[in-house]
Amino acid sequence: MSAPPNNTFLKQWGVLGIAFFLLGGAVVHNLYKGYRDTEAIEQQRLKTQARVVAENISNSIGATDRVLLTLRSGLRGVPPQRWSAIATTSSLKQLESLIPGVRTFLGVDSAGRIRFSNRPELVGTSVVYRDYFRIPREASGDDILFVAPPFQTVLGSWGMNLVRIIPGQDGAFGGIVAATLDPDHFTALLGSINYSGDMVSAIIHGDGLLFTMAPEWKELAGKNLALPGTLFSRHRASGAVENLYHGLFRATGDERMVALRTAVVDEPKTDKPIIVAASRSDASIFSGWRAHLRNQTLVLFSIILVSSYLLARYQQSKRVQLQQTAAANAKLRKLTHGIENSASAVMITDKNGTIEYVNRKFCQLTGYGIDEAVGQNPRILKSEATPREVFDNLWRTILSGSEWRGELLNRRKNGELYWSIASISPLRDDQGEITHFIANVEDINDRKNAEATIEHLAYYDPLTDLPNRRMLQDRLEIALKRSRRQGSGMALLYLDLDGFKHVNDNLGHPAGDRLLKEMATRYTSLLRDDDLVCRMGGDEFAVILHDVHHDEDAVVVAHRLLEQTAQPVQLDDSEVVVTASIGIALFPKNGDDTRTLEKNADIALYHAKGEGKNTFSFFDEELNSASRNRIALEQRLRQVLEKNELLVLYQPKISLATGKVTGVEALVRWNSPEFGMVSPLRFIPLAEETRMIIPIGEWVLETACRQQVLWQEQGLSLTMAVNLSSVQFKSPTLIERITAILDKTGMLAEQLELELTESALVEKPNEATWILEQLRSLGCGIAIDDFGTGYSSLAYLKNFPVTVLKIDRTFVRDLAHDSGDRAIAQSVVALANNLDMQTVAEGVEQQEQLAILRELGCAFVQGFIYSRPVPADELPAIVHTITAGDESL
Numbered sequence: 001m002s003a004p005p006n007n008t009f010l011k012q013w014g015v016l017g018i019a020f021f022l023l024g025g026a027v028v029h030n031l032y033k034g035y036r037d038t039e040a041i042e043q044q045r046l047k048t049q050a051r052v053v054a055e056n057i058s059n060s061i062g063a064t065d066r067v068l069l070t071l072r073s074g075l076r077g078v079p080p081q082r083w084s085a086i087a088t089t090s091s092l093k094q095l096e097s098l099i100p101g102v103r104t105f106l107g108v109d110s111a112g113r114i115r116f117s118n119r120p121e122l123v124g125t126s127v128v129y130r131d132y133f134r135i136p137r138e139a140s141g142d143d144i145l146f147v148a149p150p151f152q153t154v155l156g157s158w159g160m161n162l163v164r165i166i167p168g169q170d171g172a173f174g175g176i177v178a179a180t181l182d183p184d185h186f187t188a189l190l191g192s193i194n195y196s197g198d199m200v201s202a203i204i205h206g207d208g209l210l211f212t213m214a215p216e217w218k219e220l221a222g223k224n225l226a227l228p229g230t231l232f233s234r235h236r237a238s239g240a241v242e243n244l245y246h247g248l249f250r251a252t253g254d255e256r257m258v259a260l261r262t263a264v265v266d267e268p269k270t271d272k273p274i275i276v277a278a279s280r281s282d283a284s285i286f287s288g289w290r291a292h293l294r295n296q297t298l299v300l301f302s303i304i305l306v307s308s309y310l311l312a313r314y315q316q317s318k319r320v321q322l323q324q325t326a327a328a329n330a331k332l333r334k335l336t337h338g339i340e341n342s343a344s345a346v347m348i349t350d351k352n353g354t355i356e357y358v359n360r361k362f363c364q365l366t367g368y369g370i371d372e373a374v375g376q377n378p379r380i381l382k383s384e385a386t387p388r389e390v391f392d393n394l395w396r397t398i399l400s401g402s403e404w405r406g407e408l409l410n411r412r413k414n415g416e417l418y419w420s421i422a423s424i425s426p427l428r429d430d431q432g433e434i435t436h437f438i439a440n441v442e443d444i445n446d447r448k449n450a451e452a453t454i455e456h457l458a459y460y461d462p463l464t465d466l467p468n469r470r471m472l473q474d475r476l477e478i479a480l481k482r483s484r485r486q487g488s489g490m491a492l493l494y495l496d497l498d499g500f501k502h503v504n505d506n507l508g509h510p511a512g513d514r515l516l517k518e519m520a521t522r523y524t525s526l527l528r529d530d531d532l533v534c535r536m537g538g539d540e541f542a543v544i545l546h547d548v549h550h551d552e553d554a555v556v557v558a559h560r561l562l563e564q565t566a567q568p569v570q571l572d573d574s575e576v577v578v579t580a581s582i583g584i585a586l587f588p589k590n591g592d593d594t595r596t597l598e599k600n601a602d603i604a605l606y607h608a609k610g611e612g613k614n615t616f617s618f619f620d621e622e623l624n625s626a627s628r629n630r631i632a633l634e635q636r637l638r639q640v641l642e643k644n645e646l647l648v649l650y651q652p653k654i655s656l657a658t659g660k661v662t663g664v665e666a667l668v669r670w671n672s673p674e675f676g677m678v679s680p681l682r683f684i685p686l687a688e689e690t691r692m693i694i695p696i697g698e699w700v701l702e703t704a705c706r707q708q709v710l711w712q713e714q715g716l717s718l719t720m721a722v723n724l725s726s727v728q729f730k731s732p733t734l735i736e737r738i739t740a741i742l743d744k745t746g747m748l749a750e751q752l753e754l755e756l757t758e759s760a761l762v763e764k765p766n767e768a769t770w771i772l773e774q775l776r777s778l779g780c781g782i783a784i785d786d787f788g789t790g791y792s793s794l795a796y797l798k799n800f801p802v803t804v805l806k807i808d809r810t811f812v813r814d815l816a817h818d819s820g821d822r823a824i825a826q827s828v829v830a831l832a833n834n835l836d837m838q839t840v841a842e843g844v845e846q847q848e849q850l851a852i853l854r855e856l857g858c859a860f861v862q863g864f865i866y867s868r869p870v871p872a873d874e875l876p877a878i879v880h881t882i883t884a885g886d887e888s889l
């Protein structure tokens with residue numbers, strides 16, 4: 001974000017400052033001029049008023065002097081005693097009325113006694129000490145009109161006398177004639193010139209004594225204004241007729257503009273002047289100007305404040321605007337940068353669809369350069385693979401102002417198709433009109449491919465590439481719908497390879513995998529295109545046959561599948577032959593829905609396997625009930641320990657050399673209240689499938705061990721052989737469990753012989769060897785049960801720490817008649833001898849068999865010829881009988 005232009009703002013303040021300065025200057029100038037004009041006008045007016053009064057006074061003095069001179073000339077040479085006859089009261093009163101401003105006329109003799117007056121009450125009064133008598137007498141000069149200082153008359157009134165000396169004999173002082181000026185007359189005169197309430201005018205004697213003043217003068221009458229520094233003194237000292245001053249006016253005691261004018265009297269000559277003062281208070285003179293000043297100042301400051309405020313507001317809004325613009329620019333830059341470098345392809349078109357902008361990612365995605373794309377229509381990317389309706393919908397949506405989002409299969413510049421997901425939105429101008437469209441496009445090609453792969457993995461078996469169990473479900477559903485719709489039949493075949501486990505065990509898993517792939521190819525090739533073969537997992541396959549009209553249709557296919565399965569397969573150096581078992585369920589005969597069909601096909605397969613393998617079996621109700629029985633059996637088996645329904649029988653093992661019972665084999669039985677005595681042949685495989693064999697096996701082992709210890713304590717020393725299932729053998733806790741049981745029961749490990757089938761050992765021979773060694777190190781004997789029936793590798797056998805080989809009873813059964821069985825029995829005995837093992841023949845029922853076995857060198861035998869498996873409490877008696885030599889019980 002760029003900083004606001006502070007320089008511009010400062011300049012604006014500078015300009016405003018200059019404007020303020022100029023405006024202020026104009027205002028000051030204006031005010032100054034106003035002040036000066038006010039002052040000048042007032043000066044002029046005051047001067048004029050002073051002059052008017054002064055002239056008036058001059059005239060009054062002149063007129064009065066003429067009266068005095070007339071009086072004096074009438075008295076000249078006349079003795080004072082007769083003056084009153086000449087200047088009679090009535091004539092004087094007449095004069096008084098003729099001369100305004102004169103209150104009293106006096107005639108005073110040289111002794112200072114009043115000889116006549118228009119005020120008879122004054123006649124005879126001595127005024128010898130009065131200034132108006134004393135000054136002329138001392139000055140002497142009959143050509144001078146004396147202006148005596150103002151004084152208080154004997155009548156108590158205030159006055160100022162104009163005096164002429166009456167010359168006496170020989171030029172001696174002969175007395176005076178005087179006229180007393182009436183202050184009230186002059187006060188009125190002064191009042192008439194006062195043109196404003198604050199104006200004060202005064203008449204001052206030349207010595208500085210205040211004669212009269214308007215308004216309000218009486219208290220101030222006689223006040224001396226001639227003190228040093230006063231305006232009056234300055235005027236007098238200046239010698240000028242007229243002066244104009246500003247300052248403290250002593251008469252009023254405040255600051256005033258004062259015009260002082262000396263009343264000029266050309267003729268007669270006066271001894272003292274009379275000064276007129278006209279004044280106004282500064283406060284009043286300039287009150288208007290001051291108000292103007294206040295207004296102007298107020299206006300000026302208002303202008304300054306308002307302008308400053310407006311400028312500050314303007315700058316603030318400008319600053320905000322600039323900040324917003326800067327922020328918007330920064331945001332725009334970021335957005336532009338973001339779009340430029342976006343991981344998504346971005347394309348902007350005008351409203352007609354002409355490309356105006358594409359970003360880098362767009363170019364990477366489509367293969368078009370910016371110059372190649374701009375100006376073009378987006379249909380350059382269009383492929384026929386995306387249906388037209390998609391584009392119709394797209395345009396309808398964005399033209400209506402909404403966002404369109406969807407997947408498109410477009411075409412790159414090089415012609416390659418690619419999947420993308422686009423979101424296209426309209427852009428509007430300020431009026432809300434659509435002006436452009438912006439498309440945000442993401443490359444989802446990899447995702448789509450991955451999805452396709454995942455979907456393939458989800459529905460196809462990765463090894464054979466056949467549809468898997470999940471796909472089977474879907475297809476089965478579809479097939480059922482189709483069959484229902486067409487009213488045709490359908491068959492579901494479950495196929496399980498027989499002996500596949502042995503291929504895996506003996507040739508390894510890679511070989512097993514190749515076998516499965518080969519079978520997948522064979523099955524696919526023998527079926528119609530319409531039919532479906534799936535791999536369900538492991539060695540299980542499923543086939544859906546459509547349009548099955550008769551059971552035979554399914555039989556034909558089942559036969560072909562069995563045939564093809566049984567064809568030899570070359571795996572590395574080995575040619576392997578496997579077979580298959582097939583279970584068939586028909587629609588609608590064996591089920592109307594997928595679940596039932598699948599369950600019934602499974603039951604049929606189970607049956608086929610039980611039938612000896614390499615065969616197929618149709619589902620029927622009988623099978624269904626067998627299956628139900630199996631399920632019921634399984635449920636009861638889970639509670640067998642809890643309900644204490646197991647028991648152990650013991651079958652003696654006899655030494656052919658001594659004829660004595662040397663040991664017993666523990667054989668479990670299930671005494672079920674529901675199913676009766678259940679053979680281990682029936683429930684042990686079920687227990688192995690459900691892993692119930694682990695707790696059951698441990699229970700048998702512990703019961704057998706405890707019994708062995710009991711017999712041992714009773715003096716019956718017998719080895720105890722206990723069968724160990726392959727499931728138990730593979731249990732990781734096998735060693736710990738056996739050790740714990742031996743510890744718990746107190747049985748010696750050397751007395752225990754664990755019987756294992758060949759198949760339990762050959763699956764993982766290295767691990768089996770390790771476990772067997774552990775068992776041997778405990779002290780237990782190891783017997784291989786049913787020896788010769790499985791796929792024993794003699795190489796493995798050599799390495800297993802086995803102590804006993806048991807010759808299976810299938811070889812013993814026909815020993816007397818089948819030379820092959822005899823040869824096998826003989827080989828087993830020879831092998832055992834070579835490997836330093838013992839041999840036990842089981843299932844011996846006849847003396848003939850016994851004789852042959854003895855002849856072959858077999859060490860021990862078991863069989864009904866001596867004893868069936870019996871409960872523990874019956875065994876001691878049997879042992880006793882056998883030892884006593886009775887072989888037939």
Ligand SMILES: Nc1nc2c(ncn2[C@@H]2O[C@H](COP(=O)(O)O[C@H]3[C@@H](O)[C@H](n4cnc5c(=O)[nH]c(N)nc54)O[C@@H]3COP(=O)(O)O)[C@@H](O)[C@H]2O)c(=O)[nH]1
Nearest residue numbers: 667668680681700723724725785842843844845862863864
């Ligand atoms: N894992 C476990 N397997 C066990 C256990 N108990 C038994 N079994 C296995 O069950 C299979 C069937 O056993 P069973 O029905 O007990 O049959 C045994 C004998 O009764 C029978 N036998 C013995 N002598 C004769 C004879 O002279 N004739 C004849 N027809 N049958 C005879 O053979 C079976 C003993 O076989 P084997 O164990 O191989 O020595 C069987 O495979 C048992 O192993 C158990 O607790 N755990």
